[in-house]
Amino acid sequence: MTAEWLPERLPEDVDAERSLLATCCSPGMEGTAAEIVLLLEDDDFAHPGHRALFRALRGLLEHRLEVNALTLKDALDQEGELQRVGGFAGLTEMLSAEEVGRPQVLADLLKRKSHHRALIRLGSRLARQAAEEAEGPDTLIENAAQDLFRRAQGDRRKRGLEHVAHVAQESMERLLARLDGQGAPGLRVGFSRLDALTQGFQPGNLVVLAARPGIGKTALALNWLLRSAVHHRAFGGLFSLEMSSEEVFNRLLSAQARVNMKAVQAGYFDAKVEDRLKEARNELVQLPIFVNDQASLTVRDIQAMVDRHLSHANQRLDLVIVDYLQLMSSPEGSRGAKQSEAVRIGEISRGLKLLAKDRQVPIVVLSQLNREVEHRQGGRPQLSDLRDSGAIEQDADIVMFIHRRMVPVQEGQEPDRTAELIVAKHRNGPTGIIPLYFEGEYATYRELERDTG
Numbered sequence: 001m002t003a004e005w006l007p008e009r010l011p012e013d014v015d016a017e018r019s020l021l022a023t024c025c026s027p028g029m030e031g032t033a034a035e036i037v038l039l040l041e042d043d044d045f046a047h048p049g050h051r052a053l054f055r056a057l058r059g060l061l062e063h064r065l066e067v068n069a070l071t072l073k074d075a076l077d078q079e080g081e082l083q084r085v086g087g088f089a090g091l092t093e094m095l096s097a098e099e100v101g102r103p104q105v106l107a108d109l110l111k112r113k114s115h116h117r118a119l120i121r122l123g124s125r126l127a128r129q130a131a132e133e134a135e136g137p138d139t140l141i142e143n144a145a146q147d148l149f150r151r152a153q154g155d156r157r158k159r160g161l162e163h164v165a166h167v168a169q170e171s172m173e174r175l176l177a178r179l180d181g182q183g184a185p186g187l188r189v190g191f192s193r194l195d196a197l198t199q200g201f202q203p204g205n206l207v208v209l210a211a212r213p214g215i216g217k218t219a220l221a222l223n224w225l226l227r228s229a230v231h232h233r234a235f236g237g238l239f240s241l242e243m244s245s246e247e248v249f250n251r252l253l254s255a256q257a258r259v260n261m262k263a264v265q266a267g268y269f270d271a272k273v274e275d276r277l278k279e280a281r282n283e284l285v286q287l288p289i290f291v292n293d294q295a296s297l298t299v300r301d302i303q304a305m306v307d308r309h310l311s312h313a314n315q316r317l318d319l320v321i322v323d324y325l326q327l328m329s330s331p332e333g334s335r336g337a338k339q340s341e342a343v344r345i346g347e348i349s350r351g352l353k354l355l356a357k358d359r360q361v362p363i364v365v366l367s368q369l370n371r372e373v374e375h376r377q378g379g380r381p382q383l384s385d386l387r388d389s390g391a392i393e394q395d396a397d398i399v400m401f402i403h404r405r406m407v408p409v410q411e412g413q414e415p416d417r418t419a420e421l422i423v424a425k426h427r428n429g430p431t432g433i434i435p436l437y438f439e440g441e442y443a444t445y446r447e448l449e450r451d452t453g
Contacts (some may be wrong), residue, residue: 011116012046013109015097020106021053022097025067034061036107044114052081053094069095122147142304145311187234187318187362190227191447193434197423198398201319201362206353206395208325210367210386211402217366218243219443220402220421220436221321222251224364225289234318235288237309239302241327245293251443252289256280260441296329299351306359317361324366325349325392346391353395367392369401383424399425404438418448 024033037058045051056075060067069092076082076091085091100106126144129135186200201207211217221238228234240248254261257280259273269277292305302322309315322328328348349365356363369385381401386392393399401422419436435448 007120010046010120011113013113014047014050016106016109017045017047017050018094018097019100020103020110021050021057022095023099023103023106025053025057025069025072025095026099027068030061030067032103033057033067036103037061039107040110041114043118044110046113046117049085049090049094052076052079052084053091055079056081142301142308145304145308148311187228188232189224189319190231191224191421191434191445193447194421194423197430197432197434198426199429201364202397202428203360203362204357205362205397206349206356207362207364207398207400208349208367208386208392208396209364209400209402210369210381212369212381215402215404216419216438216440216443216445217402218323219251219255219438219440220445221323221364221366222248222443223255223445225319225321226252226255226287228319229287229289230283232318233288235290235316236319236321237290237306237317238292238321238323239297239305240291240293240323241295241297242323243293245291248291248293249284252284253277253280254442255444256284258442258444261443262441295327298329298331299348299355300331302352303355303359306355306361310359317359320356320361320363322352322363322365324368326368342391346395349392349395380420381422381424393425396425397427398423402436419445 020036023029024036037054040054042051042055045054053072053076056072056079057067059075060071065071069088072095073082073088073091076085082088082091085094122144126140129140130137186198186202186205188195188200209217209221225236225238229236238248243251250261250265253259257276259269259276259280263269264273264277290309294301302320306317306320309317325345325348330344330347352363352365367386369381380403383393383399384390385401386399401424402419403422404419405416417438417440419438421434421436423431423434425431436445437448438445
């Protein structure tokens with residue numbers, strides 16, 4: 001069964017297309033034509049011949065060749081598209097169309113018509129797929145939301161060089177606000193030394209937090225999520241590929257109430273502890289924290305869910321956490337799915353970086369370390385210990401490691417709770433080591449009040 005609707009005539013303006021091309025192909029208009037070519041794409045022209053002429057014009061401009069009827073004829077001929085414009089006679093007829101003084105107006109008109117055509121096709125495809133019932137409604141909704149968001153973002157990405165004056169006003173306002181002590185340059189996560197070192201996690205940053213299993217990287221990431229929500233009302237999203245939503249909530253509850261959750265789950269608590277848990281629960285449900293515990297997520301899945309969240313009124317995301325990188329999946333048929341694990345992980349880390357940049361939100365991704373760190377004296381991690389791919393280091397704006405001395409505890413001894421947060425890479429600032437103290441019973445890290453030297 002198929003169901004598809006298209007209007008008898010899609011939105012188009014062939015005369016405007018012809019006038020725009022004639023204007024851009026006229027002598028001395030190379031500068032204007034280069035600006036128009038940057039703004040438009042092949043599909044913005046409804047007429048097949050106009051699309052072919054646009055491609056020929058773009059090719060001449062890219063190779064810095066003179067644009068005239070003969071060079072356009074040669075370019076079309078080499079691509080086998082001369083007959084698409086009606087031969088040389090058809091080409092000269094196209095170029096004889098009325099020229100305009102403000103071709104930007106026509107470019108905007110064609111872009112608007114193109115958007116309407118794309119939306120009609122998107123809606124028609126969605127209606128057909130829904131009628132066929134080949135995929136579930138959630139998948140169709142997420143795919144459509146992603147297509148709509150990409151359509152909305154497309155033109156914003158096609159910017160040329162900007163004069164510094166266009167950037168100056170907002171940049172100076174932010175700098176002066178910082179000098180006056182107003183506002184945070186990035187998202188503060190409630191660890192004073194870390195916030196001072198990084199100046200907060202910046203929109204568009206990919207932040208990697210890595211450690212060996214059992215060190216507590218999830219606990220630290222949840223501390224950042226919780227403290228940024230409590231102190232700065234930051235909207236945070238957590239994609240937990242390992243723990244269930246209930247486990248995540250219990251950890252947040254333990255940290256907020258400062259209650260040993262393992263003891264509570266074993267039944268060792270009294271009315272006082274119960275009151276603290278209920279109070280912490282009431283505080284948590286008021287915070288803008290969102291959780292997804294779906295396993296085997298791909299970057300595309302995360303992007304679709306982020307876009308769907310952002311499409312809702314009054315919703316935003318100030319922080320996204322992915323726990324953790326090596327558990328993410330690659331789409332079937334992708335390059336990463338067919339090649340080595342290093343290539344696969346590199347493809348995922350690049351996708352997360354692009355997602356952070358495109359959606360202008362800091363993404364914290366947790367990562368495992370390889371076993372080489374266990375054989376090194378002192379066991380302190382370094383960048384080469386990132387598991388599976390050097391691409392993680394390349395894509396990340398900030399790379400941090402948690403280092404703890406995992407010494408066996410003798411009977412009657414207290415475990416060593418000290419730890420280090422090693423900022424090993426910081427693309428836009430200094431690196432350093434921040435001393436931490438781990439309170440495992442509360443799933444909490446806190447900074448130690450001592451000088452690092």
